[in-house]
Amino acid sequence: MKPGYHDIYTRYRDNITRGVLKPGDKVPAIRVLAEELKVARKTVETAYAILTGEGYLVSQGARGTRVNPDLLLPGHDAPAEQATGTLPESLISQRERSGFLRPGIPALDSFPYKKWLLLAGQATRSMRQEEMLNPPVLGWYPLRQAIARYLNISRGLSCTAEQVLITSGYSGSLRLILDTLASRSDKVVFEDPGYFMGQQLLKRIVPRLHTVPVDRSGMDTGYLLRHHHDARFAIVTPSHQSPLAVTLSLPRKQQLLDWASQNEAWIIEDDYDGEFHYTRKVLPSLKSLDQHDRVIFMGTFSKTIMPSLRMGYVVMPASTVAAFTDCADIVTSGQPVLTQKILTTFLNEGHFFRHLKKMRALYQIRRDWMIAALQEVYGDLFFTEQNDGGMHIVAFLSKGSGDREVARCWQQHQLQVNALSEWYRGSGKRYGLVMGYNNVRTYQEALNLLEGPKQQTLELLG
Ligand SMILES: Cc1ncc(COP(=O)(O)O)c(C=O)c1O
Known part of the structure; x- marks a missing residue:
């Protein structure tokens, strides 16, 4: 049934009093709303006239009609504060809270913003119509190529662009890996201590989750062999253990690789900040030592560029590319092409290095x-x-x-x-x-x- 003027009036009044519509928010023009609701203009005009008469709306001539910016509602914050769109502290997740010394946030004062904005402008102008369709689920191919080049040169990998898959970061990568390769009965081992957000995620999605202690040489692979020989996945941070920041020793790296190849298990190498070594050269990744293609490498641009970019990647072992492709087609929708284009130029033109x-x-x-x-x-x-x-x-x-x-x-x-x-x-x-x-x-x-x-x-x- 078509709404009458009273229905439109109450919808607005209720949304304004509940704070869904905030002081200063624009409301649609009478003609537009009438078309949208398929009612006569007169119906909307009457509803707006009552709302204006009661002080909920104000007409600002050519600037349109808005929720009264001076409206003070009981139980709500002052209008100026509401207009900023800030959430109450209790609704902000721990990860989003602002403050100093938060681990893992890159230097925000030193990012080349001007360059980034320039590239963003270029990428926006160069968007072709076909790039406005659904993005490729495995990622925009030029970005996959740029990442493969970077990994081969800087992280000692030997992978092709076809093995690189673009994700939204850690949880997107990990979920896709497990969705593709794990069954619910598979045992998964994680480091102890281990990345807090990773533990929270894995506790939700992995029924058989176990931990392996970490000491000054990284994950205790002897413990892994003694207690969890039968695991199917080991998730490790070999370059800098998260959180202890130690490096997995070479003998342990070898032991882990041997275990995986002998048992057809998978090692998930979380290379979240492997780019940052200060007193010696960047360490070769575990993946670069992997002769039997048992390591699934995952990285992120959250530490090297900025966390809000939401861009990460997985290097799929060659034997798994088809399985990942099938799975990604069902469980993901790809990543925004525009952001991938900006990032590609940032990498290809040397700004990243x-x-x-x-x-x-x-x-x-x-x-x-x-x-x-x-x-x-x-x-x-x-x-x-x-x-x-x-x-x-x-x-x-x-x-x-x-x-x-x-x-x-x-x-x-x-x-x-x-x-x-x-x-x-x-x-x-x-x-x-x-x-x-x-x-x-x-x-x-x-x-x-x-x-x-x-x-x-x-x-x-x-
Ligand atoms: C151990 C570890 N892995 C991965 C990540 C990257 O997460 P994301 O790519 O989702 O930003 C982080 C970020 O803090 C981390 O600490």
Whole structure:
């Protein structure tokens, strides 16, 4: 049944009072809404006249009709705040909270935005009609080629563009790998401690999830062989273990590869920040040592470019390309072509390499500042262990196990650090704070940030 003027009036009034429509929001022109609802113009005109008379709408001549910007509704924030579109803190996920020292965020002050915007403009203008159809599910081919070239040169892989598959990042990659290759009875092993978001995701989707402890040489492959020889998947961060930032030793790499080839198991290599080594050359990836094609390599542009890009990739073993293609066709819809085009030019014109080189030098300096500032502000309360790179440090507690309390306290000071113990599932927990340093612009800034929660931290750890 067609809505009458009263129905239209109540729809607007209710949406405005519930906050769905906010002060200042534009409403459709009378003619447009009448066409949309298939009613006479007069019907919409009458509804708008009542809403205007009651102060819900205002007509602003050529600028159209809007929800009254001065409208104050009981139980809602002031109009100016509503118009910014900010969500209440309780509805913002942990990952989205703003703050300092969040692990894994690249230096936002040093990204070549001008260049990126220029490329974005070019890519937008060059969009052809056929590129506005559904994107290819495995990714835009020129980007797959650019990534294959980058991986072959920089990460020591030997893969073709046909093996590269573009995803939306970590969870998109991992889900697609497991959807394609795993059955529900397969045992999957993960590092302990391990990437917190990864654990949360895997707990939801993998019925037989087990963990393998990590020590200073990375995942304990001896433990894997003794306890989980029958696993079908091992998910590892060999370049920089997440979160301990240690590197998987060469003998263990070999042991892991041998295990996978003898048991026809898969190793998922999560190379999330393998580009960032500071004191030596970038390490060859585990995949580059893989003679039997048992390693599925996954990477992301979240650390090298920006997390909001939502671009990651998987290198599919040659024998699995057909299976991935079938599965991707059903479970994904591909990634936005426009973003893939911008990224392709960024890679092909050398901006990516230049940016990485600059960031390696910058991160080394910022990391040193952070470690020195920790020592200066907290003396021996925390210690760090020597490791070569990555995008975060772990400040271990010298004594006690109160890292959760300390992390909560720092979070109240807008320092978005994580408690290390929360990343463990089994025994053998260590305690400390996982913190990023890439956005600390000066040594003084590092000192100031750390001074904030000092008093309370001393009380908690004293
Ligand atoms: C261990 C690990 N893997 C992968 C990622 C990348 O995630 P995404 O590509 O979804 O941004 C991160 C990001 O923090 C990470 O810490």
